[in-house]
Amino acid sequence: MHMSEKDQKKVDNDRWNYLYAALVILLILKILLFYYLTKTLQ
Amino acid sequence: MSTIDWVVLICTLAFIVIYGLYKSRGQKNTESYFKGDRSLPWYTVGLSVMATQASAITFLSAPGQAYDDGMRFVQYYFGLPLAMILICAVFIPLYHKLNIYTAYEFLESRFDLKTRSLTAFLFLIQRGMATGLTIYAPGIILSSILGWNIYYTNLAIGGLVLLYTFTGGTKAVSYTQMGQMAIILIGMLLAGYTLVSLMPSNVGFVDAVKLGGELGRMNIIDTKLDFNEKYNIWSGILGGFFLALSYFGTDQSQVGRYISGKSIREIRLGLLFNGALKIPMQFFILLVGVLLLVFYQFERPPLIFNKVVETKALESDYRQEYIELQQQMEVYYLEKTEIAQRLVGRDSDDPSMSIDKTNLRQLQFQVDSLRGEAKALINAHDPVMDTNDVNYIFIDFITRYLPMGLIGLLIAVIFSASMSSTSSELNALASTSVMDIYKRSIMPGSNEAHYFLASKIGTLFWGIIAIIVANLATKMGSLIEAVNILGSIFYGTILGVFLVAFFVKFIKGNAVFIAALIAQLTTIYCYFYTDLGFLWFNLLGPAIIITTGTLIQLYLNSRGAKG
Numbered sequence: 001m002h003m004s005e006k007d008q009k010k011v012d013n014d015r016w017n018y019l020y021a022a023l024v025i026l027l028i029l030k031i032l033l034f035y036y037l038t039k040t041l042q
Numbered sequence: 043m044s045t046i047d048w049v050v051l052i053c054t055l056a057f058i059v060i061y062g063l064y065k066s067r068g069q070k071n072t073e074s075y076f077k078g079d080r081s082l083p084w085y086t087v088g089l090s091v092m093a094t095q096a097s098a099i100t101f102l103s104a105p106g107q108a109y110d111d112g113m114r115f116v117q118y119y120f121g122l123p124l125a126m127i128l129i130c131a132v133f134i135p136l137y138h139k140l141n142i143y144t145a146y147e148f149l150e151s152r153f154d155l156k157t158r159s160l161t162a163f164l165f166l167i168q169r170g171m172a173t174g175l176t177i178y179a180p181g182i183i184l185s186s187i188l189g190w191n192i193y194y195t196n197l198a199i200g201g202l203v204l205l206y207t208f209t210g211g212t213k214a215v216s217y218t219q220m221g222q223m224a225i226i227l228i229g230m231l232l233a234g235y236t237l238v239s240l241m242p243s244n245v246g247f248v249d250a251v252k253l254g255g256e257l258g259r260m261n262i263i264d265t266k267l268d269f270n271e272k273y274n275i276w277s278g279i280l281g282g283f284f285l286a287l288s289y290f291g292t293d294q295s296q297v298g299r300y301i302s303g304k305s306i307r308e309i310r311l312g313l314l315f316n317g318a319l320k321i322p323m324q325f326f327i328l329l330v331g332v333l334l335l336v337f338y339q340f341e342r343p344p345l346i347f348n349k350v351v352e353t354k355a356l357e358s359d360y361r362q363e364y365i366e367l368q369q370q371m372e373v374y375y376l377e378k379t380e381i382a383q384r385l386v387g388r389d390s391d392d393p394s395m396s397i398d399k400t401n402l403r404q405l406q407f408q409v410d411s412l413r414g415e416a417k418a419l420i421n422a423h424d425p426v427m428d429t430n431d432v433n434y435i436f437i438d439f440i441t442r443y444l445p446m447g448l449i450g451l452l453i454a455v456i457f458s459a460s461m462s463s464t465s466s467e468l469n470a471l472a473s474t475s476v477m478d479i480y481k482r483s484i485m486p487g488s489n490e491a492h493y494f495l496a497s498k499i500g501t502l503f504w505g506i507i508a509i510i511v512a513n514l515a516t517k518m519g520s521l522i523e524a525v526n527i528l529g530s531i532f533y534g535t536i537l538g539v540f541l542v543a544f545f546v547k548f549i550k551g552n553a554v555f556i557a558a559l560i561a562q563l564t565t566i567y568c569y570f571y572t573d574l575g576f577l578w579f580n581l582l583g584p585a586i587i588i589t590t591g592t593l594i595q596l597y598l599n600s601r602g603a604k605g
Contacts, residue, residue, distance in 0.1 A: 016310065020127045023317050027123045030321055031275070034116070034262040041255025 043188060043441075047450030054225055054454040055461075059206050062218030066210025071490050075211035075497050076143050076473040078302035086216050087303040087312025091290070092320065093219035093462035094299055096226065098180035099433065101327065101459050106347075106435035108331025110410070112259040114273045116328055119321050121282025126317035129291045130310040132544055137297070138306050143477040144470075145297040145540070152543045153551035155482070160558060161539050162478035164532040165294060166471060170504060172529055173467040174511020177203075180460045181512065184453070186350045187437050196512040199457060203464045204505035208498060212302050212473075215465040222458035229455035230327060236444055237333045242340050242383070249386045253339065254332035256385060256399050257406045262325075285580070288537035294470035295463075334439055339382040341443075345371050345416050347434040351427060355416070360423050367416050371409060378405045464508065472500035531565045534583020541584050542591055549591040553598060557591035 003011070043051075069075050082090075107115050142148050146165065150158040181195035206214040238247050245253075254260050264274040290296045290313070303309035345368050346352045355364045381402045388395055417429035440452045476497045485492075539558050542549050549557075561583045568574050568582065 016131070019310075019314060020131065023123050023127060023314055026318060027120070027321075031120065031263065034325075035265075037260060038263045041252060041260040042258070 043449060043453070044446045046446045047453070050447050050450030051454050051457070054451065055202065055457055058218050058221035058225070058458065059202055061221055062206045062214040063210055065217040066206075066213035069209075069211050069213070070494070072143070072477070072493050072497050074213070075494060076298065076469070076477070078211070078213040078216060080302060081304055082213075082216055082302045082308070083304060084308040084311035084315065086220055087300050087309055088315030088319075089223045090216040090219045090299045090466075091296060091312060091316045092323070093223045093226075093459075094295055094466040095289075095320075095463075096223075096459055097176055097463040098456045098460035101226065101230070101455060102180065102183055102433045102437055104324065104327045105331030105334055106432035108259060108328040109335045109435050110432055112261040113325070113328045113332060114261045114264055116262060116321065116325050117264070117273050117275055117278030118282050119286075119324050120275065120278040121280065121284070122286040122320050123317035124279070124283050125286035125290060126313045128287060130313050133291050134300075134306055134309050134313070136544075137301060138309065142301065144294050144474050145292050146294070146474065146478045149539065149543055150482075153539075153554055157539060157551055157555050157558065158478060159483060160555065161536050162474050164536055164562075166474055166479075168529050168532040169293075169295065169467055169471055170507055171511055173464060173471065173504065173508040175515060176460060176464045176467060177508055178512035178515040180456050182516070183433050183437055184456065186348060187434065187441055188453075192516050193513060196509055196516070199460050199464065200505060200509035200512060203461050203468060204502065204509075207465045207468045208501045208505065211497070211501075212298060212469050215469050216299065216302060218465065219462045222462040225451070225458050226455050227323075229451050230330065232448060233440065233444065233452060234326070234330045234333060236448065237330065237337055237439075240341075240443060241337055242386075245336075245340070245386050250333050250336045251329075253336045253382060253385060254329075256402050257332075257335060257339075258403050259332045259335055284537075288533060288540070288580070292536055292540040294474050295466045298470045298473055299466060331436065334435065336382075337439075339378050342372070342375055344438070345413060346420075346429065347431040347438045348429075349434075349438070351420060351429055351431065354424070354427070355420050358423060360419060363419055364416065367412055367419070371412050374405050374409050374412070378402060378409070381405070468501055468504050468508065471504040472497055475504070476500045530579045531569055532562070534565060534580045535562045535587065536583075537580065538584035538587030542587055546588060546591070549588075549595045550598075553591050553595035554587065556594050557587045560590050561586035 066078075073079060104115065137145070137148060140148055140151055144162065146158045146162040149161055177196055177199045178192075181192045181199065184190055184195055185192040206218055210217075238245075238250055241250060251260070266274055267276050268274060300309045300312060303312055344352060345364075346355070355361070358364075381398050385395060385398055385402065417431075420427055420429050437456075440449060444452060476493060480496055480500070481488075481493055485496075535558050538561055539554055542554050542557075564586055565579050565582055568579070574582070
């Protein structure tokens, strides 16, 4: 069964939102890693 | 430089230029010349965006900065991924739907022609001058370290960039940038690897990073909220976000890069790729600087890294005082080497180590102070001498310690970085002057062949201007500061107009135009008659445009309602 154009758009949007969320999580992980390095090495 | 280095340098640059020209052959119209027929895949878009931002000074200055001040500069990039997300979600769909040539074109559909022309004009003045400095900045360093004539380096960088940007347009810019980024990454990795391998055999990579921490340079994150500190996590996320938003979202040298993407999907992936990789790349470049400082615990460093300045000091009347500082540095160096050797490979929990750690950091602090004293001594006798040697630290290491061949490759990295930024800027200047000013207001209604020719002439014109500015900067140092200030006083206004365009729907064309003029005049007034630091102009412009724009729009609305 084919999705309507509106549903397809929603699925696409959701995919991008997941990708944006992944980038934010990646940023948080980088900052946490840097924080750990600062605390242990300084 | 040896013959092998010359061969590596010339072959690397020639290969990149020829590859770019080959991939961009058959340019026929402005659509392909400025938008690459909207055909580029995400990885080309991503690498092109990264290469545009990374200028030669990035690679010369960042390791030096980490050497002197530690890793905290990386926080400056924390806002970048967030700006990428906003640009992908809000800016890209609009830019793509309107099929724009330049960012300023969007402003005509949102506001009116006069707002588009004003922002395009401000961009042309600011970037037209600054492009010359992108060429000049590495030239002055290479000429001082290698003894090259700066006019030749200006001509070589400017001429090579002009060759492929003029011939192949935006596609040539993007494809050469892929090669340039590859060379930059390979070169920096090899430099980092060689740096560690040149340290004593018992010092590995992990030991070196630990020693960097002992020396106080692994200060990556600073969580203290202090408005007087340039780099902390808060200014990095917030300030970095606005800076990245204005640079990637409204500066044609970046917008011109990603509008050539095949689809919204490819553009978004390219920008997110930049958002994911920028921080690790910058972290690594800074880490090279920390490793360099560790290397100089085991190898005698110069007191001042700019040879020209040091030679002048040693030939001057205050020679004796300078030599005394060098001798003091020698004493500290010998002590540091001994302590660093003891610290390597030992358990960090060993209580006896804590005294060594404190002493090492204290000695490094004294060496840093000695460097400051030496610079103050030189400036006291010669106030115009530029004693800031941050940009010379890494290149001095390259020329003194790297093996034959690798020196040529690293010089190619610096050339590549300069060329990749310059080419984007020339392409952006040409597209803005032709599409926003010439085609729209001076000569509308001509045929495509005419505008294509105008685009090529525009590229040539801006290329020649850039080379002239680079050569003028050599003669008048004050020009550099003038151009930097020019950038700051216009950037805020442009960002303000775009922020209103995207986020304050209520404000219309006339209101934003008047507000932009008020903001620009206020900024110029503040520059001449107040002590406000020029970095603050980036915030002042948007603040004035949004507040006065709102007031003017309310006034216009009330007048309209009465009428």
